[in-house]
Amino acid sequence: MLDDALNGGFENPPVQSSHAFRAALSALARPGRVERIMGAEAPGLSEAAATLLLTLCDAETPIYLAPGHDSEALGQWIAFHIGAPLVGPSHAMFALGAWDALMPLTGYPVGTPEYPDRATTLIVEVEALTPPTARLTGPGVETVARMRLPETDPFRANRALFPLGHDFFFTAGEQIAGLPRTTIVEDL
Amino acid sequence: MTDQTGATTSDYNFAYLDEQTKRMIRRALLKAVAIPGYQVPFASREMPMPYGWGTGGVQVSAACLTPDDTFKVIDQGADDTTNAVSIRKFFEKTADVETTEHTQDATIIQTRHRIPEAPLTEDQILVYQVPIPEPLRFLEPRETETRKMHALEEYGLMHVKLYEDIARHGHIATSYAYPVKVEGRYVMDPSPIPKFDNPKLEMAAIQLFGAGREQRIYAIPPYTQVVSLDFEDHPFDPSKADAPCDLCGADHTYLDEVIIDDAGGRMFVCSDTDYCAGRQAQGHRGRLSPEAAE
Ligand SMILES: [Zn+2]
Numbered sequence: 001m002l003d004d005a006l007n008g009g010f011e012n013p014p015v016q017s018s019h020a021f022r023a024a025l026s027a028l029a030r031p032g033r034v035e036r037i038m039g040a041e042a043p044g045l046s047e048a049a050a051t052l053l054l055t056l057c058d059a060e061t062p063i064y065l066a067p068g069h070d071s072e073a074l075g076q077w078i079a080f081h082i083g084a085p086l087v088g089p090s091h092a093m094f095a096l097g098a099w100d101a102l103m104p105l106t107g108y109p110v111g112t113p114e115y116p117d118r119a120t121t122l123i124v125e126v127e128a129l130t131p132p133t134a135r136l137t138g139p140g141v142e143t144v145a146r147m148r149l150p151e152t153d154p155f156r157a158n159r160a161l162f163p164l165g166h167d168f169f170f171t172a173g174e175q176i177a178g179l180p181r182t183t184i185v186e187d188l
Numbered sequence: 189m190t191d192q193t194g195a196t197t198s199d200y201n202f203a204y205l206d207e208q209t210k211r212m213i214r215r216a217l218l219k220a221v222a223i224p225g226y227q228v229p230f231a232s233r234e235m236p237m238p239y240g241w242g243t244g245g246v247q248v249s250a251a252c253l254t255p256d257d258t259f260k261v262i263d264q265g266a267d268d269t270t271n272a273v274s275i276r277k278f279f280e281k282t283a284d285v286e287t288t289e290h291t292q293d294a295t296i297i298q299t300r301h302r303i304p305e306a307p308l309t310e311d312q313i314l315v316y317q318v319p320i321p322e323p324l325r326f327l328e329p330r331e332t333e334t335r336k337m338h339a340l341e342e343y344g345l346m347h348v349k350l351y352e353d354i355a356r357h358g359h360i361a362t363s364y365a366y367p368v369k370v371e372g373r374y375v376m377d378p379s380p381i382p383k384f385d386n387p388k389l390e391m392a393a394i395q396l397f398g399a400g401r402e403q404r405i406y407a408i409p410p411y412t413q414v415v416s417l418d419f420e421d422h423p424f425d426p427s428k429a430d431a432p433c434d435l436c437g438a439d440h441t442y443l444d445e446v447i448i449d450d451a452g453g454r455m456f457v458c459s460d461t462d463y464c465a466g467r468q469a470q471g472h473r474g475r476l477s478p479e480a481a482e
Contacts, residue, residue, distance in 0.1 A: 014202030014210075018254040021214045025252070029221045029394045029409045030310070056218075058211055113339035117219035117228045139224050139371055139412040142392070163373055167222040180222035180409075182371065 005076035008041035010054060016040075020055040027169065028178035031136045032145025034129050038174045042081075043073035048171035049096060049123055054081060056121075057094055062087040064108075066097025069125070089120075096123045099150040105157075110164040119181075123169045126150070129177050138183045146188065147177060155185035203250040203283040209233050213251035213405070217396060220407035225370030226338070227321050227404040235400070237278070241271055242300055242317030244398030246278070248405065249298050249315050252396070253279060258286040260294035265302040265442070265459035272300075289462050301364075303385040305441050305463040308393035310410060316379045318399040321406065323367045323377040343375050346417065354422050366424075369415045370408060378414075384428045384442045389414040431456045434476040436467035448476075 010016040016039040023035040042050035057063060063084045065074060070086075078084055089095060089107035102122055111119035132146030134155075148170075149155065158165045158181055165181030179185075201207065209231075216230040235243040253259065261276045263269040267289040275298060276287045288294050291304040298315040308314060324334045327345045337343070346367060353361045360366075366383035370376050378389055379397060389395070395408040408414060418424035432439040434455040441463060443456040455476050458464035468477070 013207055015255055017207065017210070018202070018252075019256075021210075022252065022254055025214075025217060025221065025394065028218055029407075056211060056215055058208055060212070061215070114335045115229075116223050116226060117216070119219075121218070140221075140409040142411045163223050163226060167218070182222065182224065182409075 004043045004073050005080045008043075008050060008077065009081045010039050016051075017055045020051045023176055024052060024055065024169065024178070027176050028140075028167065028180050030140045030145075031138070031179050031183045032132075032141065032147045032177065034175050034177050036174050037171075037176045040081075042077045044069060044071055045074065045096075046125055046171045047174050048176045049125055052123060052169060052171065052176065053078070053094070053096070057082045057084045059083040059085070061093045062091050064089050064092035064095040064097075064120075066095065066101035068101045069097045092120050094121050094123060097125065099124050099126065105154055105166060108166060110161055110166060113164070116163040116165075119164065119166055121167045121169065123171060124150070126170050126172050129170060129172050129175050133188055135186045135188050136179075136183050137186075139180070141183070147179065149179070149185065152185050152187050155179065155183070159184055200282055202255075203253050203279065204235070205233060205247065205250045209247075210251045213247055216405045217248065217251060217407065220396070220405050221394070221409050223374075224408055224412050225368075225374030225376040225406060227406045230403055230405050232400045232403040237274065239401045240319075242275065242298070242398075243400030244402075244405075245298050245300070245315050245317035245400075246275060246398075247400060248396050248398035249275075249279065249296060250283070252296060252313060252315070253283045253285055255284055257283075257295045258288050258293055259283075260288050260291065260297045261299075262297065262302055262304065262460075262462075263300045265304075265444070266461045268461070290466075291460075291462050301380045301382075302442070302459060303381055303388045303391075305438075305458070305460040306466075307388075308391050310392045312393040314391075314393050314395045316381075316395065316397045318377070318379045318397050318404070319401075320365075321377055321397065321399040321402050321404040323365075323375050338374060341373070343369075346375055347419075350417060351419065354419070359425070360418070360422060367417050369417060371413050372415075375417070376406065376408075382428070382442055383416065383424075384426045386414070386416045386424070387426055429456055432474060433458045433464060433467075434474040436464045436472045436477075437474040438464070438467055438472070 023037040040050040040054040108120035134149040136145040168179040216228040261272040263272040416424040
């Protein structure tokens with residue numbers, strides 16, 4: 001096993017995961033807001049994405065690693081620290097990768113009418129969370145918020161599925177932003 | 189107290205729950221935020237307190253608390269009931285958090301049956317203890333059926349029930365746990381808060397609801413539309429006792445009626461004791477304030 005796989009976990013899991021969860025909760029509850037989230041390091045991932053995985057995932061959460069993020073080193077890190085099964089998009093509770101590599105969104109579960117929560121959460125690794133490219137309204141937004149998004153059409157299509165649909169986290173460095181399925185996205 | 193590994197010096201984990209349970213609850217909380225008003229199933233754990241004490245709320249608080257939080261617990265508006273004191277002590281001991289009775293100083297407030305009078309801010313989280321999360325339960329006892337009704341937005345029966353109230357009483361008699369529709373989609377039980385509190389459900393803080401026995405978590409994100417169900421000819425009326433608080437003179441708060449002597453004398457006081465004390469400290473006086481009564 002690579003040394004990389006053994007390192008990069010939390011030194012103090014209960015406390016670091018509590019701070020990380022609050023950052024994720026705040027980000028998803030307030031689309032457009034950028035939060036800091038840190039404490040974990042994984043091969044080829046931003047600190048934010050590694051920390052989010054470590055905070056939310058375990059043996060009960062199948063993960064899909066998109067091409068470009070499906071390295072052996074990351075697979076071993078996940079096996080050691082998280083124990084999550086690696087699966088294809090159609091069985092993923094979480095999906096991780098760059099935006100283009102994660103496409104198409106139609107490959108991931110959107111939940112069922114009785115259980116809309118059984119939908120994939122996508123963790124999208126991006127270069128940066130600014131400058132904003134989209135205008136956001138909806139739950140969590142008092143008037144209007146702004147956010148950098150890779151494109152806008154897929155999020156409009158996702159919103160049209162509500163209450164089904166995908167929920168997104170965008171990660172870069174130590175930063176995280178969230179976009180739940182309820183957000184109405186328009187070009188800036 | 190926590191040692192360097194973050195484990196508490198006793199033999200339980202930080203905030204009592206083990207990390208795997210917290211992850212499961214945290215995932216449910218995020219889905220709840222993403223689908224406002226929808227009840228997310230979760231695997232509720234046994235807590236060292238009876239169900240009636242809000243084990244759902246306690247588990248949600250445990251999954252949210254960090255050592256940097258300042259925690260407040262209210263029971264029907266009061267910080268000093270046995271229930272509130274016990275839960276506060278539980279997290280003082282297991283999560284090593286600061287606690288407070290002042291609404292504005294708290295970062296997480298766990299509540300049973302009230303929303304604080306003071307407006308909450310973006311930096312706060314309100315956690316509700318919920319006894320019965322399913323607003324359609326009294327119409328339909330079967331979970332498979334209520335789930336289908338939510339899926340199909342089949343809320344006609346709910347309106348029929350409210351309209352029967354009007355036929356019988358001349359107005360909608362439901363005064364607690366008054367059902368709301370969240371973001372135009374899910375009908376939700378706001379827990380047994382007085383309907384007076386319903387307009388406050390649209391707020392800046394994150395609202396999280398935990399039902400322990402029924403194993404459900406749901407949420408209202410900040411600035412989410414929350415509409416109390418009503419009819420054009422009988423609009424929602426968040427009425428309260430038509431009297432001011434006898435201690436602080438407030439005419440805009442939810443009041444408890446208290447019997448004060450053997451002769452059946454009564455007084456009205458703010459149910460939110462911290463809010464009432466704050467007003468009195470600012471010099472506001474009511475009919476029965478010690479000074480006014482002299
Ligand atoms: Zn008062």
